[in-house]
Structure formats: C-alpha cells, structure tokens
Amino acid sequence: MTANNPEPTNVPVPRPPAVVAPVVSARAQLECLTGPEKGKKFRVAPGTTVIGRDPSCDVALTETPISRQHARIDRSADGWVLKNLSANGTRLNKKTVDEAPLVDGDVIGIGAKTRLRFAIETLTVSASGRPQFRARVAGMEEKEEEAPAEEGAPQSLFRRRKKLFIGLGAYALLMIALAAYLAVWGRGLVHGPDTPPELTLVDMLQLTPDSAPMRIISETADRYMVEDPVSGTAREIATADIKAGQARKIPGIRNSLLASHLEPANQANPTLSNMYVAQAEEMYLKRAQDPANLYKCVETFHRALAQLRNAPYLTDAKADGIRRAAGDELVDKVYTAYSRAVLEEKIGHADRAIAMYNEILNMIPDTENPVCKNIAARKGLIHKRNPNLKSVVGPLK
Helix, strand or coil: CCCCCCCCCCCCCCCCCCCCCCEEEEEEEEEEEECCCCCCEEEECCCEEEEECCCCCCEECCCCCCCCCCEEEEEECCEEEEEECCCCCEEECCEEECEEEECCCCEEEECCCEEEEEEEEEEEECCCCCEEEEECCCCCCCCCCCCCCCCCCCCCHHHHHHHHHHHHHHHHHHHHHHHHHHHHHHCCCCCCCCCCCCCCCCCEEECCCCCCCEEEEEECCCEEEEECCCCCCEEEEEHHHHHCCCCEEECCHHHHHHCCCCCCCCCCCHHHHHHHHHHHHHHHHCCCCCCCHHHHHHHHHHHHHHCCCCCCCCCCHHHHHHHHHHHHHHHHHHHHHHHHHHHHHHCCCHHHHHHHHHHHHHHCCCCCCHHHHHHHHHHHHHHHHCCCCHHHHCCCC
16 A cells, blocks of 8 residues: 555454344144044143133033043243143043143043143244244154245135135034034933932032032031132032032042941951951952952951051051052042943943943942942933833843
C-alpha cells in the first residue's frame, strides 16, 4: 500500500452463516394392543391424561372391569408418570403399581383384557422452522411425517364438505347404537335396576341402582367414608341410610374371599396352628387337581391364624408367603372369571355366562360366601329371562 493509501484497520472479517441447531421435543401416545379398543391410538395430552370407562375421559375405554376413572398420566419436566386411580389396580409391564415413571415401549394393563402400549415420538424443529416427528416405538421404522399445510391456507370446499358428511355419519351411527341399546334393554338382555350388583375387588357403596358404586375408604359404627369415582372427592354416608334402604353395600371379592369369619382361640395353640399350616400347604400343592383346593387352602390358613388368636401373619415366613400367594391367586382367578361372566351376561350370551358362573361356584364350595350369593342371584335372573336355558346348559346349580 502507498503512503497516501494506508491499509485500513478494524474491518470486520466475513464469517460463514451460523448453523442453527435443531430443537428437539417429544410427544406421546397410547396404542391399544388388546381389548375392545384394539388397534386404536390415543394422543397423550401435554398436561394430564385420564384413562377410564367414563366417556369424558381423555382415553375412553369400554371394558367392564375398568373403573370410570381408572388411571392418569401426568407430564412433568422429567417425563411422564403413570398414577393408579382405581381400587381394581393398574399394571405396568405386568406389575401392579400405584405410581411409576413411563418410558418408551412400556405396556399398561387395566381391566381384564385391555393393554395399552406407551410410545414416545421425538419432535425435531429444523432451521426452517418446520416440525418433523419421528416415532421411537420399539420395532417400528422411523418415518418422517408429511409436512403440514401452510398456516392460513384455506381448506378446499371438498374437504369442508367431507368433514360435514363424516360428522353427520357419526351422529347417525350414534343414534342407531342408542336405539339398538334400548331395544336390547327392552328384551332384558341388558339388565335393568332389578339386576344384582356387579361385584368389584373391594367393598363398595351404591346410592341408586343406576349410580356408580363408590369405594369405601373407612367405616365406623354410624357412618362410612367413601370416594366419589367421578370427582375423586370423599363424602360421608350414614349407616342408617343403608338400614333404611337408601343405599346398599356391595361386598368386594377380595374381602369376601380373604376375610376370616373364625373366632380367635381362647388361648394360642401353636401346635394345632402348625397342623393346619401343613394341611394348607398340601392343598396348595394339589390346587391343580381340584378347583376347590385353593379356596380350602385359604380357609385352612385362616384356621391356623385363629389358633394364634387371629394374628395378622404366620411366624414362619415361608408358610406365610404361601398363604399370601394362595390368597392372591384365588382372588385373581375369581375376579377374572366373574368379569368375563358378567360381560357374557350383558351381551346376551346366557349359556356362556351360566357356565362361567358355575366354574366360580366350583372354586368356592361355600354357599354362604357373598360371592356365591351374588352369583346365585344373577343365575336366577338369567334363568327367569331365559326359561329354556336348562335344555342348553343343563340344570342350574
């Protein structure tokens, strides 16, 4: 450079354009693997997603054993959390849980048959600002979704009319289904108020035949504290209302099978208790030979505890583990069979319902048990509505 034209200083050096890193987010969905809604997919909301049998739930399911509000999924900064809301229990990967974090591929089990797979999709926002979702479901290939239409672009007349026709068609189908339901109810296939109550796992209270049963939280001599299944709030029901017929108590399957009715011994007799334990363990080993052996096993364990003045558990840890395993297995078998029988009864398969009810009675050789009394009432009503059923399934037991 010449003296008259000195080299310029402080000139900004050109730099390559900055690369904008993509922003990654995630969303989740539930895919129904088994049950009445098999194949359906439900989007998990960013905040709270409620799963249950009530039509107002975010994930509305129809299987009978599912509670009106059975479980919910909460989204937090750390991910998704599954919380149980039902006395019937919620399973995550075949294990019963009250609250547990969810990861991609987890399977949620509710009711007798319904299984929901939890799947996470990652959302990548490119430098252009266009979102691209990629599924991360195990066993599925990642596939980019079709780019959404430009914001503000008007829909075609065809698409608008198509949505209108779909809405009208759905409304017509709903009206047809309602008419069919009323017709079936009129023929007595769907039971009315005279139907014996459906048993659940735990004791419940019901105010009217058409109202949802409420789980009993606690009870005293003069009142019950119950949980409203819709709002989840607690309320009090006076014992006098039950005696006056304004409410009724529905026995639970678990308490009916596992609660002991034996008076405690006047004094502890460990020797006699050990004898009963040995008999119960032998029945447990032979439970596959006779369906009644499991119930007899549980009852014999009750006798063993009665000889210990109704202690809450046996001193032998191994024997007490067998006692608890036998009780859980009995409750699970009876509850599963009972739920299927009630479903068959509701859809009009009287012969199948009777056969399944008889299976349960073969498991519980005690006509005074509340479960057996409930089944006897349901069978009597089925027989009343289907007088020719004897020739199909044989004499009612």
